[in-house]
Amino acid sequence: TQLLEQSPQFLSIQEGENLTVYCNSSSVFSSLQWYRQEPGEGPVLLVTVVTGGEVKKLKRLTFQFGDARKDSSLHITAAQPGDTGLYLCAGGRGAQKLVFGQGTRLTINP
Amino acid sequence: DAMVIQNPRYQVTQFGKPVTLSCSQTLNHNVMYWYQQKSSQAPKLLFHYYDKDFNNEADTPDNFQSRRPNTSFCFLDIRSPGLGDAAMYLCATSSSQLSGGYTFGSGTRLTVV
Secondary structure, rough: OOOOEEOOOOEEOOOOEEEEEEEEEOOOOOOOEEEEEOOOOOEEEEEEEEEOOOEEEEEEEEEOOOOOOOOOEEEOOOOOHHEEEEEEEEEEEEOEEEOOOOOEEEEEEO | OOOEEEEOEEEOOOOOOEEEEEEEEOOOOOOOEEEEOOOEEEEEEEEHEEEEEEEEEOOOOOOOEEEEEEEEEEEEHHHEHHHHHHHEEEEEEOOOOOOOOOOOOEEEEEEOO
């Protein structure tokens, strides 16, 4: 059972365009994290959100945690080729374990 | 810099030949995890250690074992690798509260021939 569903699974857009990636669940999470993974490397933490409705910005990236803490979104403004990678959302449910979504593979074409 | 280091980066092993992957950390995190990631898929948790307490996932095959001799090191042993075990193996660490997220190593790409 996939507790976290990411959409879209694949996205290819032109440099300069905006995009949004979604992470949805029927479960409530105490925290939600977004990671970016480049080929041949481990995932790197981008942000953690813990409060329902919370919005965090990281340069051109905007992360939002849903009010009910069941979903999240990642919005990228003016995408650049350096944004290319696999974006993973992960939800924390107490204890020490994160549940990962299946990822969104993003390609930004010059 | 504090980090998580996995060795080797690439490992080729023969079908059925035992192999050990290693992970070390300088973060002094008390939780260490091993994940298996196959191409274009989400990382799949195999097991984790909370300090010395070992926690196995219900669907982790018996073929996979782990050791954590001290806070800094954790090993993944694959007793009899099959072709289906070819994957990227990721080690990660966290503090017990998870608020700082996971810190991942760069992974070990395992090929089984």
